[in-house]
Amino acid sequence: MADDAPLPEPRRAAVAADAVWSFAIATILVFGLLTGVIAIGGHPIGPALSALWNGSFGSAYALTSATLVRTTPLLLTGLAVALAFRAGVWNIGAEGQLLVGATAAAAVGLSAGAAIGAWALVVALAAGAAAGALWAGIAAWLRQRFGVLEVISTIMLNFIAAYLVGYLVRGPLQEPSRIYPQTSALTAAARMPRVFAASRLHWGLLLALAAAPLLWWILRQTAVGFRIRAAGANPDAAHVAGTIDVTTVRRRAFLASGALAGLAGAIELTGVTFALYENLSPGYGFTAIAVALLARLHPLLVVLTALLFGGLESGALAMQRDAGIPAVTVFIVEGGLILLALAGNAGGTRGSGGWLQRRADDGHSGR
């Protein structure tokens, strides 16, 4: 782990350099892999890469209206996954937590929008975070009370959340004309303000950007953060030391992780879609796992990897549109990157990504 304990200054600088270095390698690998996959698919590489660039970072419009808009949910869900994994909780359910967060934001934003005016947005965001925490709380409760592995329960809850949205937008939350499978659009008061008038970028990005250093600070500098890291790094030692109640720490980290993912959903709803519908998320909560792992679960690096994947996914859509390359290619790159990170991390030495070596503790055995 990069920041286990207070390190002497030179050591800390080395760790930071190592983190930046690994991100640079990851970026190069992304493009190497992508080029390889495009070439194997028999597509011309030049037009593909130029479409990728134009659709992601190549213009102010692409950057602010596509890449940064996608970065926002990836950043928040990436932080959610990083927090959970740091605590030794295998929360694979960010996608479901995001969906219920969006659902709660829609329900609250629509019903309270007229009544409370300017507060509607704040209340909708809070409702989203609470719903995400509640959804994660089901898995946390099942784990604690019945020993159900969260790897399995969170995946089941992803499916349940997706079908729940499908049901709600055709049932209780459907728009009044009952034609489209979606809710009505939020009123202006409940919408996230735009950063610039001419772009889709909204203030949610700034919220997400603020969450990253906050989480880093909590993990790094506070007693709560120390307990979380201890519970994740070595639950037995943390338990034996007697001062850390691993179960409670993990439950709280699980709930906070769900709240972050739920907030991501609420921000997506109030900032981008304005209405709830199925397939509101193109799998942000799944990509988040790659985002967090590639950042080595470091909250500040998550900002960079979320930006990388936000750009990659926006560019991939442009590649599909302009160069005929399937956007699903991105999944090959994401999966390949995680495997490369796993393979390259040989020794598991401290400060060089040792977390990848971390034993999965009692997370799988149900003890």
Added chain:
Amino acid sequence: MSAIVQAFLQAAVRTATPLALAALGETVVERSGLINIGLEGIILVGAFGALAGASVGGVTLGYLTAITGGAALGLIVGWFTIARRRDQIITGTAVNLLALGVTGALYRGLYGTTGAALLIPTTPPLPVWALARIPIVGAALFDQPGVTYALYLLAPCVWWWLYRTQSGLALRAVGERREAVLVAGISPDAVRWKALLFGSALGGASGATLVLAQAGTFVEGMSAGRGFIAIAIVVLGRWHPIGAVMAALFFGAVSALQFALQAAGLALPYQLFLMMPYVVTLIALARVGRKSAAPAGLGEP
């Protein structure tokens, strides 16, 4: 009424077959101490392999390519988790992404985006003449595609292997405590490799079943969570091969309830029906919960 019950049971067995195949394989894998989250991707690759194989050389080649494809992905999982002792959950997650991307890109590359023109040979139900006429359960159990009968044979074989042979004993021992078999001169890694390749091959066959015995075509992401459900089924079946098949049947029955209830005229929204198997699985997992007999070494790198 009996027609409804019969249709319900038939649908239950049909839904259960691919799940039971995958869960049977995963049971063996988990008994060796590995948890293969990549099963979802393996099923997907199996489904695509079945399409590619069957469109060239018929149903038999379809099953062969599916099994080979599943095992090939199993090799990747094994290289990371067994040979290099990497985290099993992270490896599995990556393999699932990889499978989703590779099958999606290949499918679009080879067959275009519409896929409407795809006509591949499938395996129709083969009624086992007299048995299929048994009232109520006959058609459900004995008017099914051949792969279901293969499952009937395979499940007791796996049970025999795990509980009545030396190699099965070694496999279970490795899952409890890796070092335990060293004294007997057996390599725990070799045991895990064998289990993983067997489980991955069955995962591939499970994917082939979706294409060749059910849908008759391939859809991107058509595994639709079945790998994860199979992993849950292994827990429900308490890491026992026969238990896994029974748990798969239970899951199949819950999924098939929607047909029965719709036929019976109950008008619940269909998303709620689709949701039900997952909810029931969670409840069932909670009930098995702490009483369950997970291999002691499960998940250890």
